[in-house]
Amino acid sequence: MLFALELSLAVLSLGVALWLRPWRMLRGPLLTPALAAVALLPWLWLLPQKMPQGLQVQLSGACLLVLMLGWPLAVLVLALVALAVGLLGQAGPVAALSQGVWIGLVPATLALGIGAVLRRWLPPNPFVYTLGRGFLGTAAAMFLAGVVREVGYRLAGGVALEQALVARWLMAWGDAFLTGMFTAIFVAFVPGWLATWSDERYLKPPQN
Numbered sequence: 001m002l003f004a005l006e007l008s009l010a011v012l013s014l015g016v017a018l019w020l021r022p023w024r025m026l027r028g029p030l031l032t033p034a035l036a037a038v039a040l041l042p043w044l045w046l047l048p049q050k051m052p053q054g055l056q057v058q059l060s061g062a063c064l065l066v067l068m069l070g071w072p073l074a075v076l077v078l079a080l081v082a083l084a085v086g087l088l089g090q091a092g093p094v095a096a097l098s099q100g101v102w103i104g105l106v107p108a109t110l111a112l113g114i115g116a117v118l119r120r121w122l123p124p125n126p127f128v129y130t131l132g133r134g135f136l137g138t139a140a141a142m143f144l145a146g147v148v149r150e151v152g153y154r155l156a157g158g159v160a161l162e163q164a165l166v167a168r169w170l171m172a173w174g175d176a177f178l179t180g181m182f183t184a185i186f187v188a189f190v191p192g193w194l195a196t197w198s199d200e201r202y203l204k205p206p207q208n
Helices: 002-019 022-027 031-050 062-069 071-088 093-121 126-155 161-189
Strands: none
Touching: 002 071, 002 093, 002 126, 022 031, 022 071, 031 062, 031 071, 062 071, 062 093, 062 126, 062 161, 071 093, 093 126, 126 161
């Protein structure tokens, strides 16, 4: 049942992303961060397989990808990353699909929704972007994705829910610090690598 849900989410997300034709964005400055993500993220996702049993720290990078590439292109990159993990790792394709859904597609989609809420209800301020979307938004997206996953696995006979949620809470902040740090760096030095950033929106002087 859980595998069917994960497969459905993956197919639906990939179908919507392909329908939006995000590869058109690769003609600009986003080609470099997209290729870098495809090259580097698989090794970050493979890290839990190389750590001692019981000490599986997992970082995602999905929320940062949404800020850099936009949701549709981020979904395509995450699909390639999950495919690479399935081919290079030892856990098998089913585990790679689960990893791709719960630390990739679901937090990326939640980050998109959180970003839309912040754009709607908060002023267009650089600190709102870096702290709201880059830091706190990432923590919320990663934790909520972890909650949904652990509830599903608990219903399927997984580990104690309380212990799992504490671990998800702590790991969410690791991703939040990573995303917040890189977001601030890119805003300052290479804003062209952030598809969701706009100088006109966030640096425009306030109207009197």
